[in-house]
Amino acid sequence: MDKLQAMKVFCRVYEAESFKVASESLDISRPMVTRYINALEESLGAKLLHRNTRNISVTHAGHQYYQHCVTILEAIDEAEGELTDLTHQPKGRIRVSVPMDFGLSHMVPILSEFSALYPDITLEIDFSDKRVDLTESGVDLAVRGGDLGGDQFIARPLCSMRxxxxxxxxxxxxxxxxxxxxxxxxxxxxxxxxxxxxxxxxxxxxxxxxxxxxxxxxxxxxxxxxxxxxxxxxxxxxxxxxxxxxxxxxxxxxxxxxxxxxxxTGQFYAVYAERKLQPKKVRLLIDFLMEKLQ
The missing domain is CATH 3.40.190.290 (D-Maltodextrin-Binding Protein; domain 2)
Structure with a gap:
């Protein structure tokens, strides 16, 4: 079993709460998704998911294992990102959360321009006014307005509003x-x-x-x-x-x-979790947003 691929499959099932969505987004068959999950559970000796014909639920062990998987996969992504830095060809996936109205009116043209400049970077954009938990959702960067409600994250001002x-x-x-x-x-x-x-x-x-x-x-x-x-x-x-x-x-x-x-009056901010090593692709996006919005 490819343990890293199995971790990716498990994380996608966990986030989507669906074997079908995971199989489609990863471009693998549903039986293959099931085999990866079964192999993980067998190797760990623990049940990660409860599933029936209608839905799935995550066990306590599954919640804990997901956090470890995210940490490991992010570390690998950062290592690959640093090697990519050497070739000046940033690539990979960035998960971005943006407010609905501001996202549609101001962010869409900017993100489209960024995507054209860096075609090897995949932007996965969530348009929602609900604030996401950056530590659990897998979101790399959130654009938020108003009171951020704490200082556990890094926030860089993008633009003002009134x-x-x-x-x-x-x-x-x-x-x-x-x-x-x-x-x-x-x-x-x-x-x-x-x-x-x-x-x-x-x-x-x-x-x-x-x-x-x-x-x-x-x-x-x-x-x-x-x-x-x-x-x-x-x-x-x-x-x-x-x-x-x-x-x-x-x-x-x-x-x-x-x-x-x-x-x-208020500000929009680029908000991200504090990390020792921020992937270049995320740094590029933050700098690009600051340039365009300020």
Whole structure:
């Protein structure tokens, strides 16, 4: 049995929770996947997976073995990466996690350009607003915005963002244009549910203290892009970051409100686990993102 290949197969089954997906992604047959798993379990003398005709579950031994496999396979990947450095031909797989809206609007063109420059590097991109656990998911690099919630990882700033309160001309004509943020309590506001304090919008004017307005409305959602489109359609008032609303404000489909006030501000970061030896391909991607986004 090729132990390293068996480890790769096991890790893919573990991550996909599916023999079928593992076989397709590794381009091997399902019976071969089963043989690798059976051979691993026999050599270890421990059950790694419980499986039936409908699903699989990972045993405690399987969870522990997966962590060891990831460490070993990453070490091999780093060693191969260092040899690749000598030939100046970076290659291999990079697993990247990016936020849905920012990923689609800003990251896709950049990642496409990076892929064209380095065709031997495979980018596996996860578009999701859910924060991934870098230590368990196998993700090499995550792009995150706002509060990172700890200092256990390395975070390098990529670009800044700020929020705008907006509504469509049709909505404002129908319901009136608020002259002060407090008047938002009388408007239909579209609430982004992934925000730390959903429905509590912050405002600050010059040197005065920040104050908050609790807003409500009949539409809520966990996707800023969708809420922005609803606002363009006249459904209500939104507070969303510049990268989502700038174009709509420029073409008149949205009207920016309260420009004299500062709402939320933040940064996007490239976040990765602290490692003694970062593979060159990951370093290249981080530097490329910083160059393009800053």
């Amino acid at each position: 929020g705008y309160v907006c509504a469509s001309p049709d909505y404002l004509e129908k319901f009136g244009k608020p002259s002060h943020p407090n008047e938002l309590m009388n408007h239909n506001c579209l609430v982004y549910t992934n925000a730390p304090y959903a429905g509590r919008w912050s405002f600050k004017k010059e040197s005065k203290d920040t104050f908050y307005v609790q807003v409500n409305g009949n539409l809520m959602g966990n996707n800023g892009g969708a809420l922005t489109r609803l606002a363009v359609a006249g459904a209500g008032v939104i507070m969303q970051p510049d990268f989502l609303v700038d174009d709509y404000i420029a073409n008149g489909k949205l009207v920016s409100l309260f420009d004299e006030y500062e709402t939320f």
